[in-house]
């Protein structure tokens with residue numbers, strides 16, 4: 001039996017109550033089966049000053065040694081001049097579900113006297129990955145697009161207890177519309193609960209004051225009460241105060257946990273009463289992984305793509321829901337191709353100009369040398385000429401004895 005509700009708009013929405021079994025309620029299972037087969041791909045970037053526990057936290061999050069600890073630089077070794085960008089790939093499997101994890105580490109961030117330039121290599125990496133995705137979208141065969149875009153950036157804030165530093169604000173301000181920012185208070189075991197509470201308030205007000213948007217964990221009201229309450233608790237805990245440890249510790253009551261041992265007891269990484277590590281993991285991999293990927297694709301990438309194409313002179317009148325016509329796509333491809341050619345041509349012209357300038361410089365140099373040699377020879381000749389004239393005069397005016405003397409000399 002079906003009941004059809006008339007729609008007031010020109011597009012007719014047909015709502016039907018179906019009594020018999022059709023079978024599309026099985027769709028979520030189909031999606032799940034397909035996703036499980038293909039596995040998931042997640043790219044997480046970690047940014048923060050050296051020694052704030054980035055590698056440890058990633059290893060704790062994925063319960064395996066994804067990032068090996070970095071050897072400290074020898075005091076005599078030359079210091080890098082810019083932030084490096086390192087890519088670490090790991091395949092993790094849990095209950096038959098595969099996760100291809102990509103960690104983008106950024107050693108050197110905040111290590112320089114002038115940290116103004118620290119953001120540039122990171123921003124470039126994010127945009128290069130957008131670019132790579134855009135190129136794949138414009139390929140003739142698009143069946144296997146590999147998504148290497150950064151889905152989340154965990155930004156480590158030093159546990160100072162004061163407010164955000166200039167470098168924190170600068171970084172987040174420049175990146176918040178390119179990547180899902182997840183700020184965390186590093187090494188939260190070095191602060192008391194009250195200090196963490198106050199610090200979180202100050203960070204949130206600094207973020208709001210500077211117009212910085214961070215990733216908000218979505219709350220799905222249609223889920224069961226417990227899940228909604230859990231999601232609300234996670235959202236309230238941002239910025240997460242985290243503790244990392246990839247070592248086992250024994251608690252006074254004899255339990256073996258992941259934690260950090262102190263003379264007064266053990267800080268348990270997975271204990272929600274001790275830190276927000278569990279909430280970060282919950283958001284990142286358990287409940288919001290798909291939201292992170294979706295927001296990257298539909299908002300951050302889409303905005304970047306629109307801006308990029310508009311800058312290239314392609315008017316984007318279509319809404320995201322409209323299908324782009326093949327002719328329009330071809331036009332976009334042609335413009336992108338022409339822009340690439342123009343870029344290559346400009347680069348080649350630059351190289352050519354540099355070579356011509358070098359050659360001109362060499363020619364100028366030889367001209368100067370030639371002129372100097374010419375002058376030297378001319379001077380020598382005129383000196384010789386003067387001497388000869390002297391002798392001639394002596395010969396013409398002198399006695400025979402003097403002439404003989406002149407000849408001899």
Ligand code: GTP
Nearest residue numbers: 050051052053054055056069070187188242243244
């Ligand atoms: P770089 O690779 O130099 O950028 O350092 P990093 O940020 O990756 O830090 P790493 O994970 O190597 O940790 C640096 C030191 O801090 C190590 O001695 C860790 O054991 C320690 N550490 C890591 N996490 C925590 C934490 O949550 N609390 C405390 N107290 N120490 C931590």
